[in-house]
Amino acid sequence: MSSLAGRDSLIFQYSSGVTQATETPLKRTPLHAAHLRAGARMVPFGGWEMPVQYAGVRAEHDAVRTRAGVFDVSHMGEFRVQGPDAERFLQHVTTNDVSKLRPGRGQYNWLPNDSGGLVDDIYIYRVGEQEFLMVVNASNVGKDWAHLQSQTAGYDVELTDESDRWGLLAVQGPQAEALLQPHIDVDLAARKKNAFFPAKLFGFDVFLARTGYTGEDGFEIFTDAGEAETVWDKLLAVGFTPAGLGARDTLRLEAGFPLYGHEFADDIHPLASTYSWVVKDKAHLGREHISLAPPVRLIGLALERVPVREGYPVLLKGERVGHVTSGTSSPTLGHPIAMALVRGDASTADAYEVEVRGKAHAARRMELPFYRRA
Numbered sequence: 001m002s003s004l005a006g007r008d009s010l011i012f013q014y015s016s017g018v019t020q021a022t023e024t025p026l027k028r029t030p031l032h033a034a035h036l037r038a039g040a041r042m043v044p045f046g047g048w049e050m051p052v053q054y055a056g057v058r059a060e061h062d063a064v065r066t067r068a069g070v071f072d073v074s075h076m077g078e079f080r081v082q083g084p085d086a087e088r089f090l091q092h093v094t095t096n097d098v099s100k101l102r103p104g105r106g107q108y109n110w111l112p113n114d115s116g117g118l119v120d121d122i123y124i125y126r127v128g129e130q131e132f133l134m135v136v137n138a139s140n141v142g143k144d145w146a147h148l149q150s151q152t153a154g155y156d157v158e159l160t161d162e163s164d165r166w167g168l169l170a171v172q173g174p175q176a177e178a179l180l181q182p183h184i185d186v187d188l189a190a191r192k193k194n195a196f197f198p199a200k201l202f203g204f205d206v207f208l209a210r211t212g213y214t215g216e217d218g219f220e221i222f223t224d225a226g227e228a229e230t231v232w233d234k235l236l237a238v239g240f241t242p243a244g245l246g247a248r249d250t251l252r253l254e255a256g257f258p259l260y261g262h263e264f265a266d267d268i269h270p271l272a273s274t275y276s277w278v279v280k281d282k283a284h285l286g287r288e289h290i291s292l293a294p295p296v297r298l299i300g301l302a303l304e305r306v307p308v309r310e311g312y313p314v315l316l317k318g319e320r321v322g323h324v325t326s327g328t329s330s331p332t333l334g335h336p337i338a339m340a341l342v343r344g345d346a347s348t349a350d351a352y353e354v355e356v357r358g359k360a361h362a363a364r365r366m367e368l369p370f371y372r373r374a
Contacts, residue, residue, distance in 0.1 A: 024047075029075055038236075047139065050244070063241035065331075073169065075138035077136040083155075095110045095279040097282060105194055107194065110270060120137055139260075151285065168228075186208075196208070202230075213248065213251075213255075214251035215254060215257075249328060269292075297341070298339055299340055300367060306336060310324055314340045314342055321346035324340045324354060
C-alpha cells in the first residue's frame with residue numbers, strides 16, 4: 001500500500017464485517033499450516049480462516065506486478081456438471097453462451113437470479129462433451145449449490161459438489177510461465193488464455209487453467225487437496241512469492257475486476273458494470289429482468305491522498321448520487337482509487353466528491369480498468 005492508513009483500512013475490511021465470531025468454527029484450506037509457517041496474518045473471510053498478508057501487502061502486490069506470486073484460493077467452490085443435458089442445463093442457468101466452449105476451454109460467466117441480480121459470478125471449464133467444471137465464489141458455495149439444484153427439473157444432468165476434493169492455487173505475474181515451465185510436462189506457451197488442461201507439475205497430476213484475477217498472466221492450479229501443501233512449498237522454492245487477500249484485492253481493483261458482494265450482488269443489476277458482453281442473446285433464467293436498463297452505473301474514481309472504503313457516499317455538486325463499492329490505495333499508481341455505483345444520469349461527470357467522516361474529498365472519474373498490463 002502507498003500509506004499505512006490505506007493498509008490498515010484494507011485489513012480492517014477483511015477482518016471485520018465479513019465473518020463475525022460465531023459458534024461455527026472457521027473452515028481451513030489444505031494450506032493452513034503452510035500459511036502459519038510463512039508467518040501469515042490470518043483473518044476471517046467468508047467463513048474461512050485466510051491469510052491477508054505475509055511480508056506485507058505492498059511487497060506482495062509488487063511481486064505479482066513485476067515477478068510472480070502465488071495465492072491460496074482453495075476456499076473457492078467447485079461443482080461438476082455432467083450428463084446428456086449438461087450443456088442445455090448450463091445454457092439455462094447462465095448468461096454467457098456455454099455452447100461455444102470446446103473441451104479444454106474455460107469461460108467467465110454469470111448465474112442470474114429471476115429478479116435482475118446475480119446469484120454469483122463464476123468460471124466454467126469444459127472437460128468433455130457432456131462434462132463441465134464450475135468454479136464459484138467461496139462465500140456463495142451453499143447458495144449456489146441450492147440454486148443450481150432448484151433448476152434441474154426437466155434436465156438429465158448430474159451435479160457433484162467437489163469443493164473438498166480440490167486444492168486451488170493461483171500463480172500470477174509476468175514470470176509465472178517461466179517459473180513453472182521447467183517443472184511441468186506441457187508447453188505452457190502453447191496454452192492460450194482460458195485454456196484448461198491436465199499436466200504433471202513437480203510429478204503431481206494437476207489441472208491448469210490460464211485465467212486470473214490480478215490483471216497479470218498466470219494459471220490456476222487444481223491439485224488434490226492432500227497434495228496441495230507439497231505443491232505450494234515447491235512453488236515457493238522455485239521463486240513464487242506467497243501473497244494474501246490484501247494484495248489480491250489491490251491487484252483486482254487496479255485491474256477493474258468486480259468482486260461479488262461489492263460490485264455484484266443479488267440486488268445489483270450486473271449490467272451496471274462494463275461486462276455486458278457476458279450476456280448473450282439466448283434464452284436463460286431471468287433474461288427479461290437483465291434486459292432492462294440498469295438504474296446505476298459502475299465508474300472508476302481517483303483521489304489524491306485519502307483512501308476510501310465501501311459504503312462511502314459519492315457526491316456530485318453536493319448531492320449524493322451513489323456510493324463506493326471498493327476502494328484502496330493503489331501501489332502501482334501511487335494514489336487512492338475506488339469503484340462506485342452512481343445514478344445513471346450522474347455517471348458521465350468528470351469530477352465528484354467522496355465523503356469521508358463528514359468531509360468531502362475531490363475525486364475524478366477514471367476509465368476502468370485503472371491498470372492494464374502492457
